Amino acid sequence: MSDDRRIERSARAWLELGPRQAPDHAVEAALRTIDTTSQERDLRIPWRFPTMTIQVRLALAAVIGVLAIGGGLALFGGTRSQVGPPSPTPTLPVATNPPATVAVVNYSKLPGWIVFEFAGRQAPDGSTPAAGGDGHHGLWLIHADGSGLHELAPGVPASGKVSFDISPDGSHVIFSAYDAPVQVWEVGIDGGAQTLLSTDCNGIPAKCMDAAPAYSPDGKSIAFLRATETSSVLAIRDLASGAVTILDSTRSSSADVWLDEPSWSPDGRQIVYEKVTHDPVQDKVTGTRIFIVNADGTALHELALPIDTTWGDPDWSPDGTRIVFGSDPIRYLGPVTRSPSEVYSARPDGTDLKQLTHLGVGSGAPTWTSDGAHIIYWGYQSFYAMDPDGGNGRPINRAALAFNVDGYGFYAQLQPTR
């Protein structure tokens, strides 16, 4: 190498070598430090007196003069009042100072399992699924502190597991199979053998598919989608007897409608769910809306929300007063997204709509914790938790619960521990 241009060319190629990705542990260490670090803020003090008229200036000068003369008399032999005890030293009102630093909420101590759905080329533990093609679809469990990561009862059904719900007592999980035969199954949260619940539905597309199950508050029945060649409809299965009740009012054409994400009101009388419309010609999702129906099929109505947003992923609060949902259902995020999804909540009549997240980079699939104290949701590169009013929203444990390298973890729920 002799000339500068050649050196520059070589140097440019040489500079391309070397690491290009910041180590996660370094970034996490910085963020942990930031959690307890205050920002430097300028104390703003006006440096000019307000504008005053000449009269005001004269009056102010007179007052100062009187105070000065009075003070001098008091100090150097003026008459002292002997009436009563000396008055207490006047003090400025004590301002209530905000805490110096915001208390850092530590969600990594949340009890129980976090169960989540995962789809990707590589499983969350780094293993590569044996089944090729569409990659891995499974349910995974992890503790909030990052320990215990494992797949729930892998292998059955072979196509994988999606759309799960945890039983109210935290002991079982129901889910539907990712691909045909699309049926609903139940398994203990500790694993073990799966039980096929869709005994009256063969799971064959265009024949009969059961999907998207949700436990009733007493755990004795499940709501789910039943899709046939002609229709999509919500149904309820009694877990003891196996009897299925079709909620006929919810029936739509299966050619262009899919019902998803049902969630029961805590009194078991109503079910909120998501209605996904689909253009079969273009094979793309065209919209999503949220509906509520009584558990006996009556009083079907749409949750009264602004019509310009693709609302989805509803979940009813344990106290029944609010429904939390996303401005874009995560499962259909790609086709319908116009702006980053955020988490909202509203009363069951659609009033008092509140936006709970504001990250602007995608937040959704919210679910309540069983005590109603927190909302778990999918957020930027990790799972998050927040208070019901949107406060204290932050990652549960970003370092341990980030499943976005070769796939996505989403639809997390915290195991009820009552």
Place this chain on the structure above:
Amino acid sequence: MDRDLVERARKGDREAFAVLVHQVSDSLYSVAYRILRDTGLAEDVLQNALVLAWRRLPKLRDLDRFEAWIHRILVHACYDESQRTRSWRGSVIALPIELAGVTDETSQIADRDELERAFRWLTIEQRAVFVLHHYLGLPLVEVAELLGIPAGTVRSRLHYATRSLRVAIEAGAAIPASEGRLA
């Protein structure tokens, strides 16, 4: 860079800042490594720069310049780190280079070793200009703006950096790395 995120982070929203961090940390780390030529130091500098940026963010006036602003903090963190580690960097030992009868492939590797060694001759300020211009591809005017120094100074540093590299490479293996100019 999302201006709204920057604004929220400036007002104290840690989550917004975390999102920004994930968007810029790879670039910051890459630059730090290429200036310091040490992954451990680059990690330290990255962390220091991120924490410093968080503390100083309320003072950022032009939100659209966040990325340049945080890179400037990083480069200055590199300066600080090089001052701190000046004493021990001299003990870095480069592997001996055998140039005779090498193939094209090994010749390239030899060039890399020469560059690695020669780069240590540059001052930390020269390295920063060299990396920002030749690695990030920033025009000299932008490098000047990012570093807060005159464009003429940037041009001068780049010129002397290139010349120092050439001199060091031509001097070749005769110059032990341990005697190279310290950062």
